[in-house]
Amino acid sequence: MKKFTTFNKLSIILGFSFLYIPIILLVIYSFNESRLVTVWAGFSTKWYGELLQNQGIVGAAVITLKVAFLASTLATILGTMAGFAMARFGHFRGRTLFNGMIYAPLVMPEVITGLSLLLMFVAISFNRGMWTITLAHTTFAMCYVAVVIQSRLTSFDRSIEEAAMDLGCTPLKTFFVITLPIIMPAVVSGWLLSFTLSLDDLVIASFTTGPGATTLPMKIYSMVRLGVTPEINAVSTIMVGLVASGVVVASFLHKRSEARIAKAEVMAGNAP
Amino acid sequence: MGGEVTKSRKVWAPWNEADAKPFVRIENVTKKFGSFTAIDNVTLDIYEREFFSLLGPSGCGKTTLLRMLAGFETPTSGRVIIDGEDMSTVPPHKRPVNMMFQSYALFPHMTVEQNIAFGLKQDRMAKDEITERVGKMLKLVRMEKMAKRKPDQLSGGQKQRVALARSLAKKPKILLLDEPLGALDKKLREETQFELVNIQETLGITFVIVTHDQEEAMTVSSRIAVMDHGYVAQIASPGEIYEYPNSRQVAEFIGDVNIIEGQITEIRSDSATIKIKGTDVPVETGRSVNATADEWVWVAIRPEKMIISLDAPKNGSINCIAGKVMDIGYLGKLSVYHVRMEDGQIIIVTQTNRMRETERTITWDDLVHVSWSPDAAVVLLS
Ligand SMILES: Nc1ncnc2c1ncn2[C@@H]1O[C@H](COP(=O)(O)OP(=O)(O)OP(=O)(O)O)[C@@H](O)[C@H]1O
Numbered sequence: 001m002k003k004f005t006t007f008n009k010l011s012i013i014l015g016f017s018f019l020y021i022p023i024i025l026l027v028i029y030s031f032n033e034s035r036l037v038t039v040w041a042g043f044s045t046k047w048y049g050e051l052l053q054n055q056g057i058v059g060a061a062v063i064t065l066k067v068a069f070l071a072s073t074l075a076t077i078l079g080t081m082a083g084f085a086m087a088r089f090g091h092f093r094g095r096t097l098f099n100g101m102i103y104a105p106l107v108m109p110e111v112i113t114g115l116s117l118l119l120m121f122v123a124i125s126f127n128r129g130m131w132t133i134t135l136a137h138t139t140f141a142m143c144y145v146a147v148v149i150q151s152r153l154t155s156f157d158r159s160i161e162e163a164a165m166d167l168g169c170t171p172l173k174t175f176f177v178i179t180l181p182i183i184m185p186a187v188v189s190g191w192l193l194s195f196t197l198s199l200d201d202l203v204i205a206s207f208t209t210g211p212g213a214t215t216l217p218m219k220i221y222s223m224v225r226l227g228v229t230p231e232i233n234a235v236s237t238i239m240v241g242l243v244a245s246g247v248v249v250a251s252f253l254h255k256r257s258e259a260r261i262a263k264a265e266v267m268a269g270n271a272p
Numbered sequence: 273m274g275g276e277v278t279k280s281r282k283v284w285a286p287w288n289e290a291d292a293k294p295f296v297r298i299e300n301v302t303k304k305f306g307s308f309t310a311i312d313n314v315t316l317d318i319y320e321r322e323f324f325s326l327l328g329p330s331g332c333g334k335t336t337l338l339r340m341l342a343g344f345e346t347p348t349s350g351r352v353i354i355d356g357e358d359m360s361t362v363p364p365h366k367r368p369v370n371m372m373f374q375s376y377a378l379f380p381h382m383t384v385e386q387n388i389a390f391g392l393k394q395d396r397m398a399k400d401e402i403t404e405r406v407g408k409m410l411k412l413v414r415m416e417k418m419a420k421r422k423p424d425q426l427s428g429g430q431k432q433r434v435a436l437a438r439s440l441a442k443k444p445k446i447l448l449l450d451e452p453l454g455a456l457d458k459k460l461r462e463e464t465q466f467e468l469v470n471i472q473e474t475l476g477i478t479f480v481i482v483t484h485d486q487e488e489a490m491t492v493s494s495r496i497a498v499m500d501h502g503y504v505a506q507i508a509s510p511g512e513i514y515e516y517p518n519s520r521q522v523a524e525f526i527g528d529v530n531i532i533e534g535q536i537t538e539i540r541s542d543s544a545t546i547k548i549k550g551t552d553v554p555v556e557t558g559r560s561v562n563a564t565a566d567e568w569v570w571v572a573i574r575p576e577k578m579i580i581s582l583d584a585p586k587n588g589s590i591n592c593i594a595g596k597v598m599d600i601g602y603l604g605k606l607s608v609y610h611v612r613m614e615d616g617q618i619i620i621v622t623q624t625n626r627m628r629e630t631e632r633t634i635t636w637d638d639l640v641h642v643s644w645s646p647d648a649a650v651v652l653l654s
């Protein structure tokens with residue numbers, strides 16, 4: 001490895017501080033004894049206890065988790081199917097366009113995604129609430145899953161599936177007993193990714209929600225407008241913890257499955 | 273079938289019997305990928321219990337042909353018939369064939385045992401029957417001790433044996449093997465070749481094997497189909513392919529050969545005479561030739577069928593050319609001589625090294641005579 005020069009060290013320290021100091025401050029102040037956000041008055045976990053008493057926050061948390069769970073599950077099913085189709089349907093006319101269309105929602109401004117979904121729900125006069133948020137989250141999380149699955153399948157040795165069919169397994173059954181178990185780490189990592197994306201989202205949820213369905217980010221946002229409280233810091237800290245562990249586990253699964261593929265290829269002696 | 277073998281000492285060669293029914297029939301099959309023709313109007317028959325090899329250079333369509341038998345590719349035109357049944361519309365999972373893949377294609381998330389049991393489970397075989405069959409297969413490929421391992425805990429040779437066991441477990445009518453020994457080192461490869469032949473004879477299954485290793489094909493096959501650029505150049509037994517290739521391309525692909533151009537001077541019912549290009553040397557062959565007088569042809573002679581000597585042989589007027597030794601390779605039991613003919617062409621001659629004190633050894637720049645018997649020369653028209 002190359003040695004760190006002073007300049008490199010400085011850049012890293014600056015960059016990481018810029019990224020993480022706000023979050024670290026938030027975490028620290030969530031353990032503050034005092035109600036005043038900016039004055040440190042000793043360590044305490046009382047705000048976490050108080051959170052549980054706050055009906056509004058607990059209710060929002062429940063809705064958020066429900067939405068995240070449903071949306072990520074749906075997104076994983078649909079995204080896996082889409083990714084599979086993209087990876088498998090060889091070369092057809094308009095494939096590049098199709099491929100691009102899968103990626104597009106990833107870079108689309110959230111405001112636009114949210115607005116278009118809202119327009120659609122209004123147009124079909126769908127009662128807005130938890131379900132509309134769930135559907136909206138499913139839509140955009142699905143793209144991420146599709147991308148993860150597609151990239152996993154490009155390195156998938158198809159002769160394994162052919163071997164299964166050759167031994168008398170129908171194509172559909174082959175998908176469930178051979179393909180799916182082998183790409184499971186990618187599927188799980190897609191699910192975790194969707195879950196954290198859904199937990200995070202404020203903009204799309206705000207557009208597509210209806211009366212009675214407030215997610216945690218929405219709740220926090222509205223509370224902050226009345227002033228930052230240590231409770232908000234505590235809720236946020238929990239969310240940061242959840243999201244961070246989701247992302248870490250997802251990337252760990254991804255790494256591990258890639259390492260395993262690489263190892264298998266070396267062992268088989270047919271590494272490219 | 274078994275009875276027939278003991279009844280007579282006749283060589284087993286159903287392809288020479290007019291009334292023998294082929295087990296697999298590939299009939300005018302063409303396969304195109306877009307505008308590229310991978311298989312070009314191939315017709316061939318494979319008989320029950322054969323060990324049939326597809327041999328040819330890389331990219332000539334061997335795998336494609338095998339995949340059409342397994343059902344992973346459909347012919348663009350033509351038919352594939354297995355055991356009297358047209359397979360055109362039968363999907364892979366319903367065909368009575370099993371395939372051993374070039375990459376082994378073991379299921380990475382299953383143990384060795386589960387891999388072998390997979391095909392049997394698809395047939396809904398009873399549990400204890402599966403256990404018994406798996407045990408037999410493990411024993412056959414000598415992998416009993418590894419039953420509980422996952423594929424990534426096996427060596428290349430062990431994987432290959434598991435793949436073989438898995439494809440044999442269902443006792444298919446036909447086993448297709450795509451370069452099954454490609455990933456093995458030479459020693460293991462030779463051992464496994466004999467193992468394959470043993471297994472094939474024990475189980476009586478028809479084997480169709482793809483290889484680009486001509487020695488392997490010669491060792492194991494009942495017949496070989498030599499392929500090139502999507503067509504079949506020759507189908508014959510290993511001996512016949514080696515002794516009587518039907519074209520320069522086949523002759524050159526299988527073993528070493530000297531090919532000399534010449535012009536036919538005379539054709540008789542059981543022999544022919546050819547004059548070597550640029551000389552007056554007449555070549556006599558032991559078989560008649562299906563050509564016309566004055567036609568240009570090629571004479572193929574294997575290096576080990578030629579004799580090199582310092583003195584002209586007794587009947588040195590035919591089947592004998594003079595030349596100068598350019599190079600000698602000593603290979604222990606063999607010596608390889610490179611002899612330059614008058615017109616510059618190099619002839620390769622191999623001789624077994626029988627020490628004879630009385631004879632002077634041949635060295636560089638010696639003027640020598642290279643001769644051969646009429647049986648050794650094969651006339652090729654293309
Ligand atoms: N799915 C495909 N699409 C397009 N071309 C293909 C496809 N499969 C094979 N080919 C082409 O068909 C030809 C024959 O391929 P095939 O795999 O049968 O060769 P092979 O004889 O098995 O060669 P090797 O000894 O290298 O395995 C090759 O030129 C290959 O590029």
Ligand SMILES: [Mg+2]
Pocket residue numbers: 334335336
């Ligand atoms: Mg091949």
